[in-house]
Amino acid sequence: MQDYSFPRAVCRSLSELFISYIDLYFSSQRKESQVIFHGVSKDVPPGVPVDEMNLVSVSITIYDPEDCKVKNQRELLDKRIMRISNEAHTQGALLTQAGIAILLGESTKTISRHIEALEENGELVPTRGKWKDIGPGVSHKKRILELYLKGYEYTEIERKTQHSGEAIMRYVKDFARIMVLTEEGFEDEELRIITGLSEKTIQEYKELIETYSTEEHQERLDQLHSIFGKKETSRTNTETGPKNSSGRWSR
Numbered sequence: 001m002q003d004y005s006f007p008r009a010v011c012r013s014l015s016e017l018f019i020s021y022i023d024l025y026f027s028s029q030r031k032e033s034q035v036i037f038h039g040v041s042k043d044v045p046p047g048v049p050v051d052e053m054n055l056v057s058v059s060i061t062i063y064d065p066e067d068c069k070v071k072n073q074r075e076l077l078d079k080r081i082m083r084i085s086n087e088a089h090t091q092g093a094l095l096t097q098a099g100i101a102i103l104l105g106e107s108t109k110t111i112s113r114h115i116e117a118l119e120e121n122g123e124l125v126p127t128r129g130k131w132k133d134i135g136p137g138v139s140h141k142k143r144i145l146e147l148y149l150k151g152y153e154y155t156e157i158e159r160k161t162q163h164s165g166e167a168i169m170r171y172v173k174d175f176a177r178i179m180v181l182t183e184e185g186f187e188d189e190e191l192r193i194i195t196g197l198s199e200k201t202i203q204e205y206k207e208l209i210e211t212y213s214t215e216e217h218q219e220r221l222d223q224l225h226s227i228f229g230k231k232e233t234s235r236t237n238t239e240t241g242p243k244n245s246s247g248r249w250s251r
Contacts, residue, residue: 033063037103039093040128058091060084060103077114080104085126089162094128119143124161141171142204148172149212149220176228178205179221 006014038055061083070076084103088095097115101108115125124130130140140161147157154165161168177195186194191202213221 031059031061034059034061035103036060037088037095037099039088039095039099042089042092042094042128042131056091056093058088058093060087062103074114077104077106077110078118081111081114081125082118082123086162089126089131094126094131096128100127122147122160126162139201139204141174141201142208144168144171145175145205145208149208149217151217151220172224173228174201175205175208176224178202179209179224180228182206182209 037058037060039058041054041056044053062080064083067076067079070079081100081104085095085100095103097111098108100106101111104111115127118125124140124143126140140163144157144161144163147160148168148171152160154168157163157168158165174195174197178191178197181191181194188199188202191197192199195202197205
């Protein structure tokens with residue numbers, strides 16, 4: 001402040017204001033071994049320019065005493081990735097892989113490789129790319145539905161994925177609609193118009209239908225048919241008109 005030739009009294013007042021500001025907005029948020037990080041709000045949709053994104057201040061635990069009990073470096077990094085991504089998500093933000101790399105002092109390539117391995121083992125890492133279906137990777141919706149089709153209950157899926165029961169139910173309903181309408185003979189373009197789902201999501205759901213149309217998972221599929229089958233067919237006929245024998249809509 002002396003560089004600006006402020007009087008001593010002004011410097012002292014400004015210093016006190018800075019300290020008060022830090023104590024008010026940051027000291028109560030940050031515990032030992034934590035940092036304050038500004039992540040993108042989980043409510044920001046894809047396609048928003050970076051300079052227009054709403055940022056959220058979140059407390060991130062860089063080090064936890066439990067980390068000392070993990071002797072394998074790969075497992076330790078996995079643990080830290082899961083911890084900080086879930087901490088941010090719980091506080092209303094979604095970290096990017098680049099953000100995780102910065103926080104943990106690793107390369108983005110290393111973080112990407114670890115996240116891929118975690119997801120192959122059934123873990124869901126809440127990053128912005130996965131949650132907002134940005135990029136070519138498998139969407140979080142597909143992974144949630146895989147858990148459902150494998151027989152997990154809603155409460156278990158909530159715990160594993162950090163998603164609300166309402167969101168999970170919405171994905172299940174959308175999946176059921178695609179399943180029923182596909183069996184009715186609707187084409188992909190028609191499915192997109194009727195459901196409002198993206199082409200990528202429709203393809204993922206159809207892949208799930210093909211993969212899980214087995215005797216082992218038939219009970220889940222039967223449940224979806226019994227709950228959504230007649231309701232969906234009735235609603236679609238009302239919205240678009242029934243299909244005639246040529247596969248075209250008629251009114």
